[in-house]
Amino acid sequence: MSRTPGRWVVSQNRNERVALSAIREDIEFYITLRHPGGCGSLRRFFSCLSSRGLLVLEVQRLMRHYNALRRQIGWTPRTLALKLLLLLGRIMAITLAKSDISETSTLDGGVYLSDHGYLIVGPRRLGRGSLIHQRVTIGAKAGGGPIKPVIGENVWIGPDCIIYGQIEIGDGATILPGTVLSMNVPAHAVAAGNPATIIAREFDNAALRQSLRTDIDRAQFASPCIRSGT
Amino acid sequence: MHPFRDVIRADFERWLDGRPMTARNSCSALLRNQGLQAVLVYRFGRQLVWAKRRLWCWPLLVPGVPLYLIAAAVIRGCYGIHLFQSAQIGPGFSVQHFGGVEVANCRLGEGCTVGQQTKVGSKMAAEGPEVGDGVWIGGHAKVLGPVRVGDGATIAPGARVTKAIPARAFVVGDPGRVVFRGYDNRQIQPKS
Numbered sequence: 001m002s003r004t005p006g007r008w009v010v011s012q013n014r015n016e017r018v019a020l021s022a023i024r025e026d027i028e029f030y031i032t033l034r035h036p037g038g039c040g041s042l043r044r045f046f047s048c049l050s051s052r053g054l055l056v057l058e059v060q061r062l063m064r065h066y067n068a069l070r071r072q073i074g075w076t077p078r079t080l081a082l083k084l085l086l087l088l089g090r091i092m093a094i095t096l097a098k099s100d101i102s103e104t105s106t107l108d109g110g111v112y113l114s115d116h117g118y119l120i121v122g123p124r125r126l127g128r129g130s131l132i133h134q135r136v137t138i139g140a141k142a143g144g145g146p147i148k149p150v151i152g153e154n155v156w157i158g159p160d161c162i163i164y165g166q167i168e169i170g171d172g173a174t175i176l177p178g179t180v181l182s183m184n185v186p187a188h189a190v191a192a193g194n195p196a197t198i199i200a201r202e203f204d205n206a207a208l209r210q211s212l213r214t215d216i217d218r219a220q221f222a223s224p225c226i227r228s229g230t
Numbered sequence: 231m232h233p234f235r236d237v238i239r240a241d242f243e244r245w246l247d248g249r250p251m252t253a254r255n256s257c258s259a260l261l262r263n264q265g266l267q268a269v270l271v272y273r274f275g276r277q278l279v280w281a282k283r284r285l286w287c288w289p290l291l292v293p294g295v296p297l298y299l300i301a302a303a304v305i306r307g308c309y310g311i312h313l314f315q316s317a318q319i320g321p322g323f324s325v326q327h328f329g330g331v332e333v334a335n336c337r338l339g340e341g342c343t344v345g346q347q348t349k350v351g352s353k354m355a356a357e358g359p360e361v362g363d364g365v366w367i368g369g370h371a372k373v374l375g376p377v378r379v380g381d382g383a384t385i386a387p388g389a390r391v392t393k394a395i396p397a398r399a400f401v402v403g404d405p406g407r408v409v410f411r412g413y414d415n416r417q418i419q420p421k422s
Contacts, residue, residue, distance in 0.1 A: 094264070095308040098329040118310070118329045120346050120369070135330065135347055137369045137387070143418035160347075162370050162387045180370075180388035194388050194404040 015072075019065040023058055025109035029129070030054055033112055033212055052097040053113035059089040060101040067103065102139075105148070114159075123163075127153030127171065133214055134159050141165040141182070152187065156205045159214055174205045176218055192218045232321050234277055240321035240340070241269050244420050265325025268311035271301045275315050317351060320363065324420055327369065336361065336373075343419055345369030345387065362397065366415045384415040 030051060031044055039047070048054055066082045073079065093099055099113070102122030111126055113119055116134035123138050124147075132138075136157055140148050147166040151157075155169055158177035169175070170187030180194040190200040200221040208216065232240075242251055245259040245266055260266055275298050281287035306312055309328035313319070317333045320340040325331055327346035336351030336358035344350065347370040351358035357376035361367075365379055368387035373379060380397030389406040400413040 094328065098310045100327065100329075118347065120327050120329065135370075137327075137346060142366075142368065160370065164387065178388075180386075195402060 013069075015065055015068045019061050022061055022107075022109035025128075026054060026057055026061075026111065029110040029112055033131075033210070036211065051115055052093075052099075052117055053115045055089070056093045056097050056099040056101055056117075056119065057107070057111070057113050059086060059093050060103065060105075060107065062086055062089070063103050102148075108153070122148055124148045124150045126151045127155065129154040129209065130157070131155075131209055132157045133161075133177075136161045136163070138163045154205070154209060156208050158216065172205060174203055174208065174216075176216060177214060190221055192221075234273070234280075237273060237321040238270070241266065241273065241323060244322055244324040244341075244343075247420070264309045264328040265311065265331075268305045268309060268313055268325055268328075268331075269319075269323050271298070271305050272313040272315075272319065274298055275302065279315065314353065316353070317358075326420075334358070339363035339365065339381065341419070343367065345371070348372070349374060359391070364415065364419070366419055382415060384413050384418070 027048055030048065034047055062082070063086055066079065066086055070079050097117035099117050099119040101119065105122050105124060105126065107126045108128040110128050112131045114132060114134040118135040119132060121132060121136060121138045130151060130153065136159065138149055140146050141164050144165060149163050149165065150168045152169055152171035152173065154172045157175045160178045161175050161181065163175070163181045165182040167182060167184050169185045170189065172188040173185045174190045175181060176190065176192035178194065179192050179196045181191055181196040183196065185191050185198065186201070188202050189198050190203045191197070192199050199218055239251065242256055242259060245263050246255055249255050278291060278294050278298055281290055281294070310330050311325055311328055312332045312334070314334035316335040317338065319333065319338045320342065322341040323338065324343045326343060330347040331344060332349045333344065334351045334353045335355060338350070338361045340363045342361060342365050344367045348367050349372045350361065350367065352374050355374070359373045359375065359377045359379060361373065361379045362381035362383065364382045367373065367385045370388045371385045372390040373385065375392060377391055377394050379391065379395045380399065382398040383395045384400045385391060385406070386400065386402040388404065389401050390404040391401060391406045395401055395408065396411060398413055399408045399411050401407065402409050
């Protein structure tokens with residue numbers, strides 16, 4: 001199951017090493033989500049190749065790496081080839097996944113973006129182990145300056161969410177499907193609704209993050225007083 | 231009825247950010263903004279409808295109609311922007327992001343803006359909404375029923391409009407409610 005690090009190309013360039021290790025973590029995370037029981041290397045290869053979420057994610061990572069490289073060494077055949085490759089990758093990401101990930105956003109290694117696409121995502125930072133499901137918009141507030149949200153680690157963001165403005169989402173938070181969020185969310189809290197409210201605190205979303213299921217509703221977070229009354 | 235040339239110019243000016251409309255600026259705006267490409271294809275289709283009513287224009291339809299059908303299919307398939315010919319869209323229309331935009335069976339005034347995942351009007355409904363001039367519709371918003379949206383209204387991201395909206399109102403929530411009136415949305419509209 002585990003892939004030995006030596007099989008990957010070890011580069012002398014630090015930026016390249018960072019980009020490659022992030023890509024490796026993404027693939028590991030994607031495989032554990034997609035095939036929880038484990039799978040063979042051939043199946044693993046083809047499921048990575050056919051994943052549109054991984055395509056979008058890796059194009060963004062390589063784009064960041066390319067920008068740093070070009071600033072460092074200028075135009076060489078290598079940067080030119082990478083530029084052409086990324087242009088093709090970006091066209092594929094737009095046409096296949098209908099997704100656009102901002103080049104300026106910092107994504108930690110080991111995040112999952114939905115294979116169903118329709119993501120317009122540009123957080124300032126997205127933490128390790130976060131999941132973003134389909135049709136999610138994350139960005140700056142219209143007319144409110146260029147400041148974008150910061151998303152912590154192990155955050156679960158359901159489908160059809162909109163997250164905008166100068167906000168911070170704490171580690172381990174859960175954003176239920178269909179939320180329109182423009183306020184801070186503390187760590188391990190659950191936000192839901194349009195406009196959003198915090199409906200629960202200290203919720204452990206580990207079970208949610210280990211599968212790709214999205215069938216969670218705010219009815220599952222009925223307030224404790226109602227539950228004790230019945 | 232606005233002349234075709236002015237309509238196209240107004241569409242481009244939404245993306246030029248106050249720069250002059252030179253060939254270079256227009257090309258870079260067209261390559262970068264998938265929404266602008268979709269709007270241009272829609273305008274081309276409207277022009278074909280105009281040409282259909284004039285006998286001397288019929289030879290132009292022979293290459294024009296297949297070209298439009300192919301271009302519209304590419305826009306729908308690649309970007310997911312569905313601008314149907316049943317919608318009447320005024321000049322200066324801007325689609326902010328690609329992905330899941332559906333505009334059908336409705337009337338939109340001049341200088342409107344829609345975001346991604348926005349649904350304005352429905353293909354199935356008999357009557358569609360009537361949207362005034364300079365309306366800003368945020369991402370994931372839905373304006374589906376036969377409602378009237380006043381000039382300069384702002385529909386926040388994620389809102390669902392179910393009843394008539396007065397001019398210059400700010401609508402949020404699902405179902406949508408007017409939180410305040412007299413909001414000037416020129417600060418969030420792209421410069422034109």
